[in-house]
Every structure is written in structure tokens, then in C-alpha cells.
Amino acid sequence: MWTTPEHEKYRMKIREFAEREIAPITQKTDREQFFPDELLPKLNEMGLLGMQVDKKYGGTYTDTLTYIIAVEEISRVCGSTGITIAAHNSLGTYPIYKFGTEKQKRKYLPEITTGGKLAAFGLTEPEAGSDAGGTKTFAAKVKDGYKVNGTKCWITCAGISKTVVFTAKTSREMGTKGISSFIVTHGTPGFSSGKKENKLGLRGSDTRFLHFDDVFIPEEDRLGEEGQGFKQFMITLDGGRVSIGAMALGIAQGAYDIAIKYATKRQQFGQPIGKFQSVGFKLADMATQLQASRHLVYHAALLKDKENVRYSKESAMAKLHASETGYFCTYAAIGILGAEGYGDKYPVERMFRDAKLCEIGEGTSEIQRLVISRIILKEAEKSTSTFGFPKE
Ligand code: COS
Numbered sequence: 212m213w214t215t216p217e218h219e220k221y222r223m224k225i226r227e228f229a230e231r232e233i234a235p236i237t238q239k240t241d242r243e244q245f246f247p248d249e250l251l252p253k254l255n256e257m258g259l260l261g262m263q264v265d266k267k268y269g270g271t272y273t274d275t276l277t278y279i280i281a282v283e284e285i286s287r288v289c290g291s292t293g294i295t296i297a298a299h300n301s302l303g304t305y306p307i308y309k310f311g312t313e314k315q316k317r318k319y320l321p322e323i324t325t326g327g328k329l330a331a332f333g334l335t336e337p338e339a340g341s342d343a344g345g346t347k348t349f350a351a352k353v354k355d356g357y358k359v360n361g362t363k364c365w366i367t368c369a370g371i372s373k374t375v376v377f378t379a380k381t382s383r384e385m386g387t388k389g390i391s392s393f394i395v396t397h398g399t400p401g402f403s404s405g406k407k408e409n410k411l412g413l414r415g416s417d418t419r420f421l422h423f424d425d426v427f428i429p430e431e432d433r434l435g436e437e438g439q440g441f442k443q444f445m446i447t448l449d450g451g452r453v454s455i456g457a458m459a460l461g462i463a464q465g466a467y468d469i470a471i472k473y474a475t476k477r478q479q480f481g482q483p484i485g486k487f488q489s490v491g492f493k494l495a496d497m498a499t500q501l502q503a504s505r506h507l508v509y510h511a512a513l514l515k516d517k518e519n520v521r522y523s524k525e526s527a528m529a530k531l532h533a534s535e536t537g538y539f540c541t542y543a544a545i546g547i548l549g550a551e552g553y554g555d556k557y558p559v560e561r562m563f564r565d566a567k568l569c570e571i572g573e574g575t576s577e578i579q580r581l582v583i584s585r586i587i588l589k590e591a592e593k594s595t596s597t598f599g600f601p602k603e
Contacts, residue, residue: 213276213509222280228257229288237289240415241561244407246295246371247415252327254296259285261324262300263450264308269321275450275512279457283508286461287468290565291415293461294572295329297454298367302573303330306376306447307394310434319394323374332451333363333377333421334444341578343378344387344441348423350379356429357381357393362422365572369419370404373397377421378440385438392440394432401426412564449526450515451573456508456529459537459569460501466544466562467497473548473557490547497540504533524586531579534569541566 214222232253240247254260262278264270278300286293307319307330323330339345348361359379369375375395382389395402405420435443471494474485484490511529514522541563545552552559570576 212506213513214280218276218280221277222284225257225281225284226287228253229285229292233285233289233292237291237415237558237561238555240289240291242414244409244414246291246368246417248371250292251329254292255325255327258325259296260299260327260329261304261320263305264320264324268308268316269324269326270308271325275453275515276509279453279508279512282454282457283461283464286458287465288461289415290458290462290562290568291413293458294367294413294416294455294568297451297458298332299323299329299372301451301454302332302447303368303372303374303376305450306332306392306434306443307374309446310392310439310443311394314431315394315434319374323372328373329368329371330374330376331366331368331372331421332444332447333366333369333375335365336362337364341575343444344390346378346380346390348377348379349383350381350391350393350428352381353427356427357433359393359395359423359426359428362420364420365408365418366404366421367572368417369421370407371417375421376434377423378444379423381437387441388438390440391437392434392443393428394434395423395426395428399426399428411567412561413568414564445523448573449521449523452526452530452579453508453511453515455569455573456504456511456526456533459530459533459566460504460508462562462566462569463497463501463504463533463537463540466541466559466566467494467501469557469559470494470497470540470544470547473551484547493543493547497543500536500539504529504536507532524583527574527579527582530569530573531576531583534566534576537566537569538563 258271259281261270262273265272282293282297304323322328334343336347338347350357350359378390378392380389381391401424403422408418474490475483477484507529511522511525514520514525544559545563
């Protein structure tokens with residue numbers, strides 16, 4: 212369909228890496244809730260940390276579809292590693308590459324690409340979740356820069372990253388146009404991360420609050436002009452949502468792969484359970500949902516690489532469908548494995564817990580529907596078609 216033989220060869224390389232290096236540790240990182248430090252150099256060696264950044268800034272630039280295949284294959288084995296890679300590349304690193312000055316790119320990107328350090332993205336706040344424009348964090352103008360105060364929450368890689376891009380209001384009066392974005396690094400006085408969140412799923416990823424307590428940010432660490440932060444972060448999220456779609460797709464594929472193999476092996480009433488229509492039809496629905504999601508996610512990935520194409524609708528559709536597929540397939544996989552799926556001998560119960568986040572992070576399913584509905588209604592308003600309407 213959308214992929215070339217090179218894409219499929221790359222998929223097999225990442226699949227082999229994920230099954231060899233990540234699969235053996237997922238149960239431990241899930242149970243004990245930590246991101247394993249020793250994995251980071253391995254991800255770096257595989258070129259997975261600078262996938263959206265040009266080589267001249269230290270990146271390992273690939274087309275977006277290759278990157279999406281990497282997120283999908285890693286997530287097939289481990290959603291926690293999948294979200295770490297997705298949040299680092301699409302959210303923490305991309306805004307600097309896309310909106311940074313030459314000086315900012317040369318200063319910050321080498322370290323968070325092939326330098327092997329992680330980056331995070333600070334948008335969400337306790338009172339600004341779906342309403343991202345409700346940001347309370349404030350950057351007050353002072354000599355040569357800003358003094359920032361506020362709190363960000365549910366930030367992936369908050370405690371294990373080197374660099375964070377974040378939004379803050381630089382004007383209280385101008386709504387979303389009063390929001391600017393900045394770069395900060397851990398170690399800056401007044402900037403700290405909170406305790407690790409205790410989560411239902413993705414427990415092998417690092418999620419924390421970020422606190423800004425009179426943090427001085429020099430003017431040269433503002434991304435773009437004042438007031439552009441909201442738009443920059445929305446553009447960033449268009450890309451991020453494709454990567455969450457890929458993550459959901461990968462988790463769903465992992466659950467499906469286990470369920471279908473199990474259905475060929477498990478015998479009841481004298482035959483493999485896959486031969487019973489109730490199980491066979493469930494597998495057919497899973498395979499169909501996976502295929503539909505893969506088309507949406509890959510199509511959105513291809514659009515991202517086109518110059519001057521707004522793909523907000525396609526990225527929201529991809530994330531919406533793939534995250535619902537993630538939930539559907541992991542839930543169905545538990546059903547097919549029965550009690551074995553409910554226990555932890557197989558990873559489908561973890562996959563079910565991990566998949567849920569895909570319907571919440573980077574915009575809930577309701578927000579994706581909001582984004583899609585706003586765009587399709589505008590398209591309908593502009594359409595000159597009178598098909599099906601009575602003649603006036
Ligand atoms: N690309 C470019 N510009 C965009 C954009 C996009 N994807 N989305 C919005 N904008 C622009 C709009 O065009 C508008 O600019 P103009 O006033 O110049 O026309 C501006 O940004 C404000 O947009 P809008 O009016 O749509 O803002 P809203 O406050 O209504 O918010 C939603 C829009 C709800 C879509 C946004 O707040 C959102 O995505 N919320 C979810 C946040 C989220 O995903 N959080 C997860 C955190 S990261 S893990």
C-alpha cells in the first residue's frame with residue numbers, strides 16, 4: 212500500500228531489535244514503573260532519537276513514514292518505549308527543528324538527537340488540558356529575558372530529559388495569541404520535575420509535573436516571536452498525533468499477533484478455538500480495524516512530508532481511529548485468551564492498559580472529533596454542491 216520495500220526492510224530491523232532488546236524487560240519496567248537507563252544508548256545507536264531532524268544538526272533524518280514504522284514496531288512490543296520515542300521526536304525535538312533559529316538548532320539539537328539525551332514538551336497544566344489555550348504559566352518580561360512561574364503536568368520524559376520546550380503566557384489579555392514558547396534545560400535554577408506519576412498503563416515511561424519557580428529564560432531561548440507559541444504547539448501536535456496513532460497501531464498489532472497465534476494453538480471441544488465462528492469473526496474484525504487504521508496513519512504520515520499542506524484533519528482522524536483500534540484489539544485479545552489474557556503470563560493485559568492512554572494523550576478522542584468536525588463543517592460551508600437538495 213503506502214510503503215516501499217525499503218520501509219518493510221526497516222520494519223523487520225526494528226522488529227528484531229524490539230523483540231531482542233526490549234521485550235525481555237517490559238514486564239519488569241511495567242511492574243516497577245521505571246524507564247530503563249540502559250535502553251537509551253541502544254535507542255540512540257539504532258538512530259531512533261533524531262528521526263525528524265536533519266543530519267547537519269546531529270539528526271538521523273528519515274521520511275515521516277519510516278519514523279512512524281519505528282514507533283509502531285517499538286510499540287508492538289512496548290508501549291512505554293513507544294511513547295518515549297514518539298514524545299521525544301515529535302514533541303520535544305520537533306519544535307526546535309521547525310521553529311528554532313539557526314543558533315538554537317546548533318545549540319540544542321545535537322545533544323537531543325545523536326547526543327543521546329531526551330527532550331520533553333510542556334503544554335498541559337492542571338487547569339489547561341483539553342483547553343490548551345487556558346495556560347496559566349506566565350513569563351514576565353524582565354531585562355534580557357523572562358521570569359517564568361507556573362506548573363506543567365503529565366509531561367512524558369519530564370524527569371529523564373535534558374531539554375524541555377514549553378508554553379507560557381507573555382500577555383494575559385490576548386487569549387491564545389498571548390502564548391509564547393521557550394526552551395529550558397534541566398539544571399536551570401528554579402526549574403524542577405516532580406515525583407513520578409503512578410499510572411494505569413505505560414508504566415515503563417517517565418511522567419511527571421514540571422515546576423517553574425522564578426525561572427530566568429533569556430530572550431534568545433524564546434522560540435519564534437512572542438504570541439506564536441499556541442500555533443507552534445498546535446502544528447507540533449498535528450505531527451505528534453500521527454505518532455500516537457502509530458503507537459496505538461503498534462500496541463493493537465502486538466495484541467492481535469498474540470491472539471491469532473493463540474487461537475491456532477488453544478484447543479477446546481476438540482479443535483483450535485480460532486475455528487469457532489465467535490473467535491474467527493472477532494479476529495476478522497481486529498484485522499480489518501488494523502488495516503483501516505494503518506491506512507489512515509500512513510496517509511497522514513505521507514502528508515506531513517508535503518510542503519505547505521495542512522493535515523490537521525487527517526492526523527486527528529488517524530489518531531482517533533487508531534487509538535480506538537488499540538482499545539478494541541487489546542480488549543478483544545484478552546477475550547480470546549480468556550483467563551490467560553487476564554493474568555500476566557501473556558502481555559495482552561499490559562497492552563490493554565497501555566492502549567488506553569492513546570485515547571487521552573495529545574488530545575482526547577473528543578478533541579480529535581472537535582478538530583475533525585470544525586474542518587469538515589468549514590469544508591461543507593465552502594462547497595457549492597447542491598446534490599440531493601430540492602430545486603429552489
Ligand atoms: N495548525 C495551525 N494553526 C492552528 C492549528 C493547527 N493545527 N490549530 C489551531 N491553530 C490556530 C488557529 O487557526 C487559530 O489562529 P487564528 O486565530 O490566527 O485563526 C489559533 O491557532 C487558535 O485556534 P483555535 O481558535 O482553534 O483554538 P481553541 O482555543 O479553540 O483550541 C483546540 C483548539 C481545542 C483544538 C486545542 O486547544 C487543542 O488541540 N486542545 C487539546 C490539547 C492537547 O492535545 N493536549 C495534549 C497535550 S500534549 S500531550
